[in-house]
Amino acid sequence: MKAARFHGRGDIRIDDIPEPATRPGTVKVEVEWCGICGTDLHEYLEGPIFAPPRDAPHPLTGETVPMTLGHEFAGVVRELGEGVRDLRPGDRVVVEPYIVCGRCDACEQGRYNVCRTLGFVGLSGGGGGFSQFVVAERRWIHPLGELGTDVGALVEPLAVAYHAVRLSGARPGHTATVFGAGPIGLVTTAALRAAGVEQVIVVEPAEVRKAKAGVAGADHVLDPSATDVVAAVSELTKGRGADVTFECAGIDAVLKSAILSTRAGGTCVNVAIWGHEAAVALNDLVFREVNVLGSLAYAGDHPATIAMIAGGEVDPYQFITGRIALDDIVPRGFDELVTNKEENVKILVSPGG
Secondary structure (H helix, E strand, O other): OEEEEEEEOOEEEEEEOOOOOOOOOEEEEEEEEEEOOHHHHHHHHHOOOOOOOOOOOOOOOOOOOOEEOOOEEEEEEEEEOOOOOOOOOOOEEEEOOEEOOOOOHHHHHOOHHHOOOOEEOOOOOOOOOOEOEEEEEHHHEEEOOOOOHHHHOOHHHHHHHHHHHHHHOOOOOOEEEEEOOOHHHHHHHHHHHHOOOOEEEEEOOOHHHHHHHHHHOOOEEEOOOOOOHHHHHHHHOOOOOEEEEEEOOOOHHHHHHHHHOEEEEEEEEEOOOOOOOOOOOHHHHHOOOOEEEEOOOOOOOHHHHHHHHHOOOOOHHHHEEEEEEHHHHHHHHHHHHHHOOOOOOEEEEEOOO
């Protein structure tokens, strides 16, 4: 079968690899759509980062580069491994792309998203969604019901947002401020709107992304290059500050603004994956008892995210900005995202197209 594999920085190739075989307790999924994630893009531009290099195999998979990328994917069940009886061939499903040990303290707490040896399908081995077939353990397979698999490919990033909003404690009557209207900031905005938050403020300088923030559900969009964001949030909240804020950019100055825009006793959630050590003025937290909370991916959030989409609380189609075939993944996918980053949210790849 054909697969888009990461060989090294700037080197993604369409290779011919063996089709994976089912094992007891697993499901073979024929991938119909897989989204290109910002993490995939970082691997392409700067990697290997999460992908294990040749001299350091992943502790759970034993694999190294080259490996098949893609972790935001959905498809159709094609084959059931021994012991799997609650699914049928033809069912539309999404795969929660985890590789975890199941033994560490985090796993035993149910926080498998922060497993001590955490890996991701499509980043750490075990196949990947930029291929025709993926075999995954039954525990990671989530039925989509009547939803299409193109929408299914959006479940993973929306689950990231759902998880962050859930951890934040945001609820009806609250004001939330989202810093950054890239893909994760936009899905966080949509998830906040679905949660019934009274007022959603988005902070973003890029014109194209500002427009997308409004579509995603922002009541107000602030341009930090033209506005004192902290003062503006204070004014919009009658001097209180936002109940919850979300840092989705991974930039020191943005984190500072997020903390200062949070009301006394409120919560600032860091959703971004940082490329450097963050500088934090701790007195900004201490003097107003602001909580700073880290949020990584998702844990047990896929069913609720699917229900949120199926219930019409979020329109996932607003985030799809391109559909391409696997053979075009570099020029029309990765390179397009590099050169037109602000105009794109999610480009979907069809491995069979």
